Amino acid sequence: MNIHLMLCCNMLTPPIFEHITQAIAQNGYCIIDNALPANTAQALHQHMSNIPAKDFKGMGVGRANELHVDQTYRSDTSLWLDGIHTAEQNYLQWMEQLRLAINQRLFLGLFTYEAHFAHYAPQSFYKRHTDAFQGLSNRKLTTVYYLNPNWATDDGGELAMYADEKSSNAFQTVAPQMNRLVVFLSESFPHEVLPAHKDRYSIAGWFKLGKH
Known part of the structure; x- marks a missing residue:
């Protein structure tokens, strides 16, 4: 795939952010284990575990006035991060540091970040x-x-990533292991979440170019 991203090499960037920006520049995506500090990851997991199931709501598909819930297309439930809990604050602060590092090195013009459990x-x-x-x-x-x-491998729930719309076979199948982070260009990679055999949790997020 052709990705035209400029690298600025005169900025000091923490090693993990350096790794992510380099991978995005070269491949358009990055998969990294042990991404966040262990105490941050554990606090997020504990916080998420304490959220009542009723707070998670079904997510819609489509755009604008055509947005609707279709459980034949997606059957997950979600809860937006509001940044009130300390664990969420720490996660959002880490993502803000990543946003700044990516903008410094790749000039993507990322403006805001939103995420949900x-x-x-x-x-x-x-x-x-x-x-x-x-x-x-x-x-x-x-x-x-x-x-x-x-x-475990038999638990399923993998993220399957495809190189483009025409691809029939996934080029990456990512198991949803604790403290693993996947970052990719939103327009470039069709993907799907395969059925899991037990409860599967994640934080999905998007860096955006504008306020809305």
Whole structure:
């Protein structure tokens, strides 16, 4: 794939942000384990575990006036991060540092970040989709952060990533292991969430080009 991103090499960037920006510049995506400090990851997991199930709501599909809930297309439930809890604040602050590092080195013009907790009950899924339509969305960069300790291969729930709309086979299948982070260009990679065999949790987020 052709990705035209400029690298600025005179900025001091923490190693993990350096790794992420380099991978995005070269490949358009990055998969990194042990992404956040262990205490931050554990606090997020504990916080998420204490959220009542009733607070998670079904997510819609489509755009604007055509937005609707379609459980044949996606069956996850979600809760937006509001930044009130300390664990959420720390996560959002980490993402803000990543936003600044990416803008410094890749000049993407990322302006805001939004994110929600995502819960996939057993056998829940999200069929193949793209997070942004070419030229029609201000979502530029997608993040998926996993909160599933002791996740085994047989538990399923992988993120399947495709090189483009025409690809029939995934080029990456990512298990939702605890403290694993996936970052990718929102317009470039169709993807899907395969059914899991037990509860699967993550934080899905988007760096955007504007306020809305």
